[in-house]
Amino acid sequence: MDVVSPDLNSILPDEIMDTEAIAMEEEPTELPTPSTQCEPEPAQVPMETEVPEIVSLCSAATPTQKTQALTTSTTTDSTLCRISSGAQLLVTSSSSPGIKPVTTATKPSSPVVSQSLPKLSVPLTLPANHQLILNKVAASPASESKSPGATVLKQEGQKLLVTGLSKTGQPVVLALPHNWSKPATSQGTGDAKAQPQQFKVVTTTARTELKPVIGVQAVSSASQLLGTSSPLQAQQVKTVQITKKPPVSTAGPMITKLIITKALNNKGLPSQAPAPPVVTGRVLTQSAPVTPPRSIAVGEAITTAAQSMTSSCSSKVAISPLKSPSKLTVVSVTSPAPSSPQKPMPLSLNVALGQQILTVQQTTTTSPAKAGTSQSSTQAMKPVQTVAVGGVSTPQFKTIIPLATPPNVQQIQVPGSRFHYVRLVTTTTGGSTAQTASPSTNTNPAIQPAKPMVMNTAAVRMSVPIVPAQTVKQVVPKPMASAAQVVTTSQTQQRLIMPATPLPQIQPNLTNLPPGTVLAPAPGSGNMGYAVLPAQYVTQLPQSAFVTLASSSGFSNPTAIQTQARLPLNGYCDCFANGEFCNNCNCVNCFNNLDHESERLKAIKACLDRNPVAFKPKIGKGKEGESDRRHSKGCNCKKSGCLKNYCECYEAKIMCSSICKCVGCKNFEESPERKTLMHLADAAEVRVQQQTAAKTKLSCQISDLLTRTTPAITSGGGKLPYTFVTKEVAEATCDCLLEQAEQAELTSQPQALAERLVLEEFGRCLRRIISSAAKAKTDCPINC
């Protein structure tokens, strides 16, 4: 099960994330090829379906397991967490309070990985209470690792790697050990078979809409993290289920964070570019002080989280929504209940992205015998697991934020904040000693040892919002060891991937971790300011800049906000509203950039002060029991009848609801005007499709002729062969002409104009035929 289906990789975004902060190396070819058995099923379920079909991605997953997974997914009584389409995926488990920095190193067995994260490791020594900026701009997708700034996720063996070069040319590698679900420590736990570790994917179909509105990125990111190679159909939601493995290090509590973000938008990125597998996930694991430093793959991190859960720690996963067509992938973390009698605890997590709800299944290993169970001495405390997707997607960027490995992690609850923050302090690690999550010594031969992924990181402190507390339902066992789950300090392993595609209008209604969101320091909890930076930030950031955000003292000083320059940072800027830095927009005197970092942060703070939900998606799920999306605030249209794009409801292709204050609304189900508009829109779309198809057909016909007919073209430059005008070409041409005529008719063009349009179209067709013939003549003079 450790295996991540290669198919999943296809899901990976075209864009390549550029993470300068992360250094990664590709694994040696030794890695076993990923099992092909686990092919994500294309099953599609409406995105809003809360209980998506689960598909096992793991090779190890047996049909039975699939069935289980599905069954568990349907379970609703367990912990439910809604994940908004944030750009972040965060998995954390709290552990013991001890906050010792732990060094992380790759597994000794895996020599390769231990190379560094040059940038992070060295320069990133952050002063306490400071933050780390993680986002990075995606580079051109096509170029893969060769192109700087491109981060490519590769799956080798069962490992998932992200490799690439940052813009600065520094290697970036993210790896998911195939056995990531296994405990980091190579404890000869039971055989893998006994404990099925699986990835399961739940696929749901998103509703098909002209405009995919929902932050799909989050999903895709998650999928990337999983390393699935199968291409995701647009509008699919996938849930990955991970079976927990026994805790790795028993020494101490561990906290694992996983943040995944992805940017959908391809501004400036060639949308057509082939999508190389991209890795967006990174996980850092922090072992307890006692345990040796090590680096952990994502899977492992999750496992760790599960462990922590068992130890009455809460693990949280936040998935930021990415604006992707309609894919949503949720990674569920399965946590075994160590202390408890191995009863499987199905925890279902619901993720809502805009209108989408994902169910994340959490299964716990049922058999105690399995894995060398962690030493979780803690009692049978029910772990709290939270999955949240939130954040603002930034279209243009993907960000992977590597977190230093074994840093101290503190979960901090900021009063008044919906977000939980984790403070991470990582120490630079030589990296040589670190162990990979999947020990080669694994007792289960079936499980391929995960290749160690080494991430060197300098001491870094990172503050990351884990989960918006309010947005996520948490099931907290009464017998919590410590009441303050949220504010707990623990050591963790972390990886951050920051997001970012903006979902300007449609975002998950629940949790949002808006990139660019800055939260004031928790008065009582700490002196730290918290911020989530948009991916663009990274691009603008010089290496050293990663730290700069941390120092933003503006948070601590609320009064400073008052002075913020309103200028470009005002709410009118969509970039800013989306939590992004301005890039290629038309802003004048723009302050929404790194050059005006402090002003920007202040503005963000000010916005949040004014409107705590300023960065939340406007379109969310309706009231309980309502399946349709609706505008969170409702529109206020007066003249447009809510049938123009001025209306936010109409623009989002949703009906106005009772909360709207619009006047003369015609945007309701039975509205004839609305129906007419919809009909016209559909008709227009059909026409465009037909026209495109006709042109495509013509091109194909011509191309086909060129390849197979080798007509009697005289090399001497004689007449262009009329033989090109074959029956097929003639038919295709006629199609084009008819289409043109139809279009003219539909648009009520005068006959004269219609005729002219048809003739012009005919002229174009002829030119194309002639051009193609001439080209053929030139290209194959010999044959001719």
Next chain:
DNA sequence: GAGTTTGAAACT
């Protein structure tokens, strides 16, 4: 492309 309309957000 310029000008107008529109409604959200900011502001008072």
Next chain:
DNA sequence: CAGTTTCAAACTC
């Protein structure tokens, strides 16, 4: 909370 102002997108010509 209501009215006004500002703004940029949507729309029209």
